[in-house]
Amino acid sequence: MHKQKSLVLMGNEAIAYGALTAGVGVVSGYPGTPSSEVIDTLLELARMGEIKKTYVEWAINERVAFEVCLGAALVGARSLVTMKAPGINVASDPLISSAYSGIESGMLILVADDPGPHTTQTEQDSRWYGDLAKLPMIEPSSPQEAYEYTILGYEISEKLKLPIILRTTTRVNHVVGNVVIREFKEPDYKPFFKKNPKRYLRAVMTWNRERHEELLETLYKVEPIAEEVGLNKIEGSGDIGIICSGAAYNYVMEVLDENHILDDYKILKLGLIYPLPKKKIEEFLRTVKKVIVVEEIDPYLESKIKELAYDLQLDIEIQGRRELFKKSGELTPDDVENALLGRPILGDISLPRRPPPLCPGCPHMGTYMGLRAGISRAGHRWGEVPVMGDIGCYALGLNPPFEAIWTEHSMGASISMAMGMKVAGYEKPVVAVIGDSTFYHSGITSLIEAVNKNVNILVVIMDNSTVAMTGHQSTPGYSISISGRKLNPVNLESIVKSLGIENVAVVNAFEHREVAEKVREYLKMDGVKVIISRGDCAVLRRRSGIEQVCWVDLEKCTGCLACVKLTGCPALTQVDNKISILEAECTGCTLCMQVCPYDAIIIKKLRET
Amino acid sequence: MLDRYSIVIAGVGGQGGLTLSRIIATAALFSGLEVGTGETLGMAQRGGSVQSYIKIGRSIYSPLIKKGSASALIGLEPLEAARASSYVGPSTKVVLDPEPTPTILNLTGRENYPPIEELLTILKNKTSNLYIVLARREAEKINAKRSANMILLGKLVSIDNLLSVEKIEEAIEVVLGDKAEKAIEAFRHGMKL
Numbered sequence: 001m002h003k004q005k006s007l008v009l010m011g012n013e014a015i016a017y018g019a020l021t022a023g024v025g026v027v028s029g030y031p032g033t034p035s036s037e038v039i040d041t042l043l044e045l046a047r048m049g050e051i052k053k054t055y056v057e058w059a060i061n062e063r064v065a066f067e068v069c070l071g072a073a074l075v076g077a078r079s080l081v082t083m084k085a086p087g088i089n090v091a092s093d094p095l096i097s098s099a100y101s102g103i104e105s106g107m108l109i110l111v112a113d114d115p116g117p118h119t120t121q122t123e124q125d126s127r128w129y130g131d132l133a134k135l136p137m138i139e140p141s142s143p144q145e146a147y148e149y150t151i152l153g154y155e156i157s158e159k160l161k162l163p164i165i166l167r168t169t170t171r172v173n174h175v176v177g178n179v180v181i182r183e184f185k186e187p188d189y190k191p192f193f194k195k196n197p198k199r200y201l202r203a204v205m206t207w208n209r210e211r212h213e214e215l216l217e218t219l220y221k222v223e224p225i226a227e228e229v230g231l232n233k234i235e236g237s238g239d240i241g242i243i244c245s246g247a248a249y250n251y252v253m254e255v256l257d258e259n260h261i262l263d264d265y266k267i268l269k270l271g272l273i274y275p276l277p278k279k280k281i282e283e284f285l286r287t288v289k290k291v292i293v294v295e296e297i298d299p300y301l302e303s304k305i306k307e308l309a310y311d312l313q314l315d316i317e318i319q320g321r322r323e324l325f326k327k328s329g330e331l332t333p334d335d336v337e338n339a340l341l342g343r344p345i346l347g348d349i350s351l352p353r354r355p356p357p358l359c360p361g362c363p364h365m366g367t368y369m370g371l372r373a374g375i376s377r378a379g380h381r382w383g384e385v386p387v388m389g390d391i392g393c394y395a396l397g398l399n400p401p402f403e404a405i406w407t408e409h410s411m412g413a414s415i416s417m418a419m420g421m422k423v424a425g426y427e428k429p430v431v432a433v434i435g436d437s438t439f440y441h442s443g444i445t446s447l448i449e450a451v452n453k454n455v456n457i458l459v460v461i462m463d464n465s466t467v468a469m470t471g472h473q474s475t476p477g478y479s480i481s482i483s484g485r486k487l488n489p490v491n492l493e494s495i496v497k498s499l500g501i502e503n504v505a506v507v508n509a510f511e512h513r514e515v516a517e518k519v520r521e522y523l524k525m526d527g528v529k530v531i532i533s534r535g536d537c538a539v540l541r542r543r544s545g546i547e548q549v550c551w552v553d554l555e556k557c558t559g560c561l562a563c564v565k566l567t568g569c570p571a572l573t574q575v576d577n578k579i580s581i582l583e584a585e586c587t588g589c590t591l592c593m594q595v596c597p598y599d600a601i602i603i604k605k606l607r608e609t
Numbered sequence: 610m611l612d613r614y615s616i617v618i619a620g621v622g623g624q625g626g627l628t629l630s631r632i633i634a635t636a637a638l639f640s641g642l643e644v645g646t647g648e649t650l651g652m653a654q655r656g657g658s659v660q661s662y663i664k665i666g667r668s669i670y671s672p673l674i675k676k677g678s679a680s681a682l683i684g685l686e687p688l689e690a691a692r693a694s695s696y697v698g699p700s701t702k703v704v705l706d707p708e709p710t711p712t713i714l715n716l717t718g719r720e721n722y723p724p725i726e727e728l729l730t731i732l733k734n735k736t737s738n739l740y741i742v743l744a745r746r747e748a749e750k751i752n753a754k755r756s757a758n759m760i761l762l763g764k765l766v767s768i769d770n771l772l773s774v775e776k777i778e779e780a781i782e783v784v785l786g787d788k789a790e791k792a793i794e795a796f797r798h799g800m801k802l
């Protein structure tokens with residue numbers, strides 16, 4: 001028998017543990033909330049020496065991560081690739097062709113959607129990727145199921161010889177709950193590769209057609225396998241049916257339980273959400289009087305179930321998102337109670353916003369201060385030179401006091417959209433700001449395009465040497481990975497210079513005047529100019545130990561607020577019309593000191609260096 | 610205790626709401642209860658609005674809490690506590706540190722921080738069980754600056770029977786390691802306030 005352990009785990013930790021229980025051999029992904037903690041957890045275990053044989057590392061982007069895992073699954077390793085919803089768009093090219101080639105050993109694709117959204121540019125419903133890629137998709141509803149489904153996912157994947165999509169949402173990834181886990185298995189395989197052109201080569205169209213045909217056949221096998229392993233469950237015996245999956249199931253159960261009406265309902269909880277288990281659903285539809293579909297984001301299950309009922313010519317009322325639920329935003333237990341029992345939902349009162357700030361001593365503060373000053377020194381007004389933003393912490397520069405960026409779209413888009421504005425004839429200078437990791441992920445190709453077409457833009461790469469926003473993961477610039485693996489760091493300057501860009505400068509993000517001077521100079525020049533504004537992330541600096549902080553001499557402080565208005569640093573606070581620095585928050589970056597017109601801010605060394 | 614005890618923790622990122630949530634979850638595990646926790650975080654690493662949800666007890670399906678139904682609200686900051694007031698109902702216990710953390714809009718003079726009385730009224734209109742604790746000040750008094758969250762937990766435990774003091778202290782030790790001593794001191798101090 002397996003040894004069991006009872007723990008309290010976050011959904012993402014449970015997925016990591018599930019992969020280890022399944023003997024996963026290769027894990028890759030790109031950080032993205034709410035998916036990141038799966039690989040974070042595995043890297044931490046690797047760093048502590050608790051995982052030895054499994055390869056686990058962050059990749060440069062989701063597409064590369066996907067292909068790394070696909071390659072691994074062709075030679076016998078069970079693999080896991082993780083990403084947030086927009087990440088599956090990046091990986092969609094290999095995703096869709098992988099269904100035609102299939103795999104040898106189990107491959108799991110974790111895609112974490114973010115209804116709400118809490119931290120994502122769209123409320124994308126990645127369930128539609130099942131139809132698009134024709135890859136089976138399973139969805140757990142709790143940390144315990146996240147653990148079990150990860151293991152089952154590998155079994156199903158190997159039976160079908162297809163990658164399986166494990167689809168989750170924030171309320172499964174980031175929820176913490178009780179989980180019983182079994183022992184981990186070391187990966188146990190001998191790498192082999194069997195040539196099979198028809199499967200692995202997409203260059204012959206007749207083969208592609210044939211593989212498509214075979215894929216469609218394979219999809220018929222999914223439901224029986226899912227039934228065998230118990231992915232879809234029917235609970236209760238009432239005559240009102242509810243069909244749901246994922247986090248929605250939890251809200252349904254809670255509302256029925258709390259209102260003591262479990263007996264009136266019969267619940268079909270789907271673990272397999274593509275292809276839909278049609279037989280199971282038909283059976284269910286024939287035993288209830290009406291059906292309510294409870295789901296988040298798009299009416300995905302609803303449309304498919306209505307279609308099925310139509311095909312079966314069943315005369316049954318089916319209601320779902322379209323009739324009973326709000327059209328956007330996260331589903332909550334209140335929504336379910338409202339839909340089932342007609343209870344009104346208490347509204348939130350409207351209160352002043354708390355715009356999320358940059359951290360105290362964030363290097364992006366200095367870059368934005370410099371950018372602002374540089375633009376005005378070059379003879380333009382702040383607010384007339386578009387600053388195209390990108391995905392990362394620096395997008396918080398949209399908030400006061402900077403209100404810096406004009407767009408934030410998709411990974412790498414800052415540079416290509418800036419180029420688009422220029423080739424369309426936009427007269428004012430255009431600036432693109434992009435973080436180091438986002439630059440590696442997708443900015444490089446955009447920069448090559450801009451250089452090749454000789455467009456007039458200024459690109460500021462904000463290099464804080466980490467993937468900060470998602471919790472400080474490694475970038476291709478690392479020489480040692482978080483797991484302790486030795487890496488070949490790539491050099492940002494060399495990459496940029498190798499493109500033949502003449503004007504490339506590296507500036508210190510914590511010296512806002514240095515940034516400003518370069519911005520001024522470069523805005524007057526033609527062609528693509530690149531400023532690498534470098535400064536370590538404040539969180540990392542704090543982790544490795546703060547050596548100094550700043551404090552305010554209240555005798556000198558006039559309360560002019562220049563420091564707050566220019567830096568926006570959250571460590572600065574107002575006390576009796578003067579400024580005081582929260583010592584526990586300050587990271588001693590000196591940006592406030594650099595702008596205080598009265599020299600009221602002073603450095604205090606915490607320890608000698 | 611009720612079948613399910615649910616807590617909303619509202620505060621500003623960096624005030625220790627997430628640590629508090631982990632401590633309560635761990636104490637519940639040690640007490641043989643089911644737990645569920647979740648949070649609404651937003652994009653900032655620190656300084657943004659943060660809400661954590663915790664449920665402990667039996668048959669926990671999800672940490673999300675229905676509006677008006679929380680057993681307790683721990684307010685680490687008054688504006689954020691008021692923002693979470695939709696979870697408060699007549700029987701909700703609210704423990705609150707009324708000391709404000711101004712927003713960047715306040716600091717840059719674009720907007721005034723709402724009068725504290727107004728924020729308290731929002732909560733008082735929902736429940737008569739509002740307990741004001743000057744947690745940050747009390748923490749400073751006992752030289753445990755970062756433990757305002759523990760002071761509020763202490764207060765909550767002293768007015769409501771959610772978990773035993775021993776299990777909570779055990780959990781503080783496990784979650785905080787060598788920082789546990791100060792936190793336990795603050796927790797005990799909070800129970801006396």
Ligand code: SF4
Nearest residue numbers: 361569586589590592
């Ligand atoms: S030195 Fe000034 S700007 Fe930098 S972290 Fe401290 S208070 Fe903030």
Ligand code: SF4
Nearest residue numbers: 557558560561563596
């Ligand atoms: S800039 Fe200097 S004088 Fe003005 S408020 Fe800040 S510390 Fe005081």
